[in-house]
Amino acid sequence: xxxxxxxxxxxxxxxxxxxxxxxxxxxxxxxxxxxxxxxxxxxxxxxxxxxxxxxxxxxxxxxxxxxxxxxxxxxxxxxxxxxxxxxxxxxxxxxxxxxxxxxxxxxxxxxxxxxxxxxxxxxxxxxxxxxxxxxxxxxxxxxxxxxxxxxxxxxxxxxxxxxxxxxxxxxxxxxxxxxxxxxxxxxxxxxxxxxxxxxxxxxxxxxxxxxxxxxxxxxxxxxxxxxxxxxxxxxxxxxxxxxxxxxxxxxxxxxxxxxxxxxxxxxxxxxxxxxxxxxxxxxxxxxxxxxxxxxxxxxxxxxxxxxxxxxxxxxxxxxxxxxxxxxxxxxxxxxxxxxxxxxxxxxxxxxxxxxxxxxxxxxxxxxxxx
Ligand SMILES: NC(=O)c1ccc[n+]([C@@H]2O[C@H](COP(=O)([O-])OP(=O)(O)OC[C@H]3O[C@@H](n4cnc5c(N)ncnc54)[C@H](O)[C@@H]3O)[C@@H](O)[C@H]2O)c1
Ligand SMILES: O=C(O)C(=O)C[C@]1(C(=O)O)C=C[C@@H](O)C=C1
Numbered sequence: 001x002x003x004x005x006x007x008x009x010x011x012x013x014x015x016x017x018x019x020x021x022x023x024x025x026x027x028x029x030x031x032x033x034x035x036x037x038x039x040x041x042x043x044x045x046x047x048x049x050x051x052x053x054x055x056x057x058x059x060x061x062x063x064x065x066x067x068x069x070x071x072x073x074x075x076x077x078x079x080x081x082x083x084x085x086x087x088x089x090x091x092x093x094x095x096x097x098x099x100x101x102x103x104x105x106x107x108x109x110x111x112x113x114x115x116x117x118x119x120x121x122x123x124x125x126x127x128x129x130x131x132x133x134x135x136x137x138x139x140x141x142x143x144x145x146x147x148x149x150x151x152x153x154x155x156x157x158x159x160x161x162x163x164x165x166x167x168x169x170x171x172x173x174x175x176x177x178x179x180x181x182x183x184x185x186x187x188x189x190x191x192x193x194x195x196x197x198x199x200x201x202x203x204x205x206x207x208x209x210x211x212x213x214x215x216x217x218x219x220x221x222x223x224x225x226x227x228x229x230x231x232x233x234x235x236x237x238x239x240x241x242x243x244x245x246x247x248x249x250x251x252x253x254x255x256x257x258x259x260x261x262x263x264x265x266x267x268x269x270x271x272x273x274x275x276x277x278x279x280x281x282x283x284x285x286x287x288x289x290x291x292x293x294x295x296x297x298x299x300x301x302x303x304x305x306x307x308x309x310x311x312x313x314x315x316x317x318x319x320x321x322x323x324x325x326x327x328x329x330x331x332x333x334x335x336x337x338x339x340x341x342x343x344x345x346x347x348x349x350x351x352x353x354x355x356x357x358x359x360x361x362x363x364x365x366x367x368x369x370x
Contacts, residue, residue, distance in 0.1 A: 023051025075103020
């Protein structure tokens with residue numbers, strides 16, 4: 001790496017969502033980024049989006065190679081890059097770490113220059129067109145050294161992750177895989193299973209969908225090829241969490257059976273309501289532990305719901321009015337009821353700003369929900 005500011009040469013291999021986002025962020029941070037992808041269209045598209053320049057045969061050796069290829073090929077690609085660039089550090093960003101490290105080791109590569117990693121940032125869309133310059137800002141980035149990784153190699157991967165705004169956590173591969181099974185992989189399964197219930201639902205019933213369903217199912221739009229590889233690559237850890245979920249579901253089902261009397265053999269169990277309530281309160285406890293950005297404590301925002309007419313410029317003028325009221329917008333969601341001539345904008349702000357914003361928007365003629 002050229003200097004302490006982090007500027008240096010990075011080669012990104014695999015220029016889809018993550019590779020292109022990283023290329024854009026590193027280019028903006030002053031790095032010299034070269035891009036390679038077996039799909040020439042994918043690498044040229046990433047270049048067009050500002051992620052770097054195309055790799056060529058006479059490229060000098062990079063300081064760092066970042067392999068952002070699908071999980072099932074990440075190991076062999078890392079090994080090939082370690083062989084090709086004998087002085088470079090190589091990392092990968094695959095969502096599973098033990099399987100990739102095992103594949104790199106099995107290929108007989110130089111493990112002193114390999115450090116696994118995993119940015120906990122992504123989207124439910126694939127490919128460079130979904131790339132975002134700020135994708136990694138304020139997000140955790142797990143750095144996963146192996147037993148043989150050189151400290152200088154670990155340090156380089158850490159610096160690059162920090163250069164794109166991530167907050168670095170160092171973990172062993174097994175610890176990482178167990179953690180992401182709970183915080184990433186099972187949530188994907190849960191979202192997919194819930195969304196699958198909608199497949200055969202009538203249009204009238206689907207039309208009732210509100211924010212709760214949207215919150216729970218955003219990632220059900222994720223890429224099946226990628227997630228099949230992730231779930232297969234972390235099968236042991238994922239199945240163990242799913243067995244725990246199944247035990248909780250069995251308890252809930254037994255309680256609901258008792259409440260509906262559908263289980264002819266079961267006496268209406270005293271305590272059934274308590275089981276139902278506990279399934280919600282246990283979720284409250286878990287949800288409250290989810291940290292905010294930058295690894296800080298959870299931030300609670302309050303929402304103000306505003307009716308936005310379905311006409312060009314209406315949302316823009318709402319945002320202007322929020323700014324004019326001197327209120328900082330923390331988040332914004334639009335709920336657009338099917339066939340309705342308006343949308344509902346859920347404006348997230350600090351709880352202390354709610355009353356003032358409510359009054360200010362009402363004064364400017366907005367219909368604000370109580
Ligand atoms: N999508 C996410 O939210 C997310 C988040 C963090 C990490 N990751 C990990 O990042 C990696 C890339 O995921 P993505 O979402 O960017 O996928 P993507 O499908 O958007 O991009 C993958 C790219 O890899 C290329 N590729 C395929 N085979 C290759 C090979 N043999 N060598 C080099 N490149 C190859 C593809 O052409 C494609 O351009 C995966 O390992 C994934 O687990 C994904
Ligand atoms: O936000 C999303 O769309 C994601 O699913 C991102 C997410 C996650 O679970 O947080 C998904 C998989 C990656 O390995 C890392 C990040």
